[in-house]
């Protein structure tokens with residue numbers, strides 16, 4: 702499933718560079734500037750989740766970052782949200798964002814790894830720009846499949862067609878650049894393999910599309 706299955710597939714725990722890299726980004730965040738804005742790709746995913754208002758799902762967001770998507774889903778009517786992330790600084794910002802929006806009771810943000818989640822199932826699992834942070838995307842997806850009663854919603858860099866032709870070298874070059882500066886690497890995982898895995902577990906695409914070079918997909922359990 703990964704481009705470089707040879708080396709990274711055998712790593713057992715999380716890559717410590719991930720937490721370091723996102724901690725560096727958010728540790729000095731001052732809330733008086735407001736909270737970090739939701740990026741276009743995440744906004745496009747939220748656009749495809751407008752039935753939140755009707756369904757009122759319990760949501761798990763893996764790689765919830767600073768909580769923008771999770772809190773937006775609560776504002777759209779989600780019953781509750783649990784966000785998990787490897788980066789303590791991101792989790793701290795997400796908690797403050799939820800509290801500032803009045804959702805302390807409905808939102809829980811924890812430091813945890815997406816591959817190891819196995820608590821009570823939820824209605825929806827959201828994987829927004831997180832599969833691309835980890836070589837072990839298959840394990841993360843399997844954990845999400847195990848947790849999601851009804852829906853998996855995800856965004857990933859597109860690996861197919863002309864977008865894939867652009868994404869692969871761009872992400873490879875960006876990763877080299879970022880890692881040379883102590884950052885972390887990104888992965889363009891094979892989207893066909895991701896969709897095959899979802900289909901094998903009974904998840905069918907209900908709303909898919911693109912935002913620039915990103916694939917946005919909502920998959921419901923048949």
Ligand SMILES: C[S@@+](CC[C@H](N)C(=O)[O-])C[C@H]1O[C@@H](n2cnc3c(N)ncnc32)[C@H](O)[C@@H]1O
Nearest residue numbers: 723764765766786787788814815829830831834
């Ligand atoms: C690009 S950010 C996206 C955050 C959020 N979805 C948003 O749009 O604001 C990716 C996040 O996933 C987290 N992450 C990466 N790999 C993870 C893993 N294996 N388990 C949990 N979180 C992970 C990172 O710490 C980071 O906060």
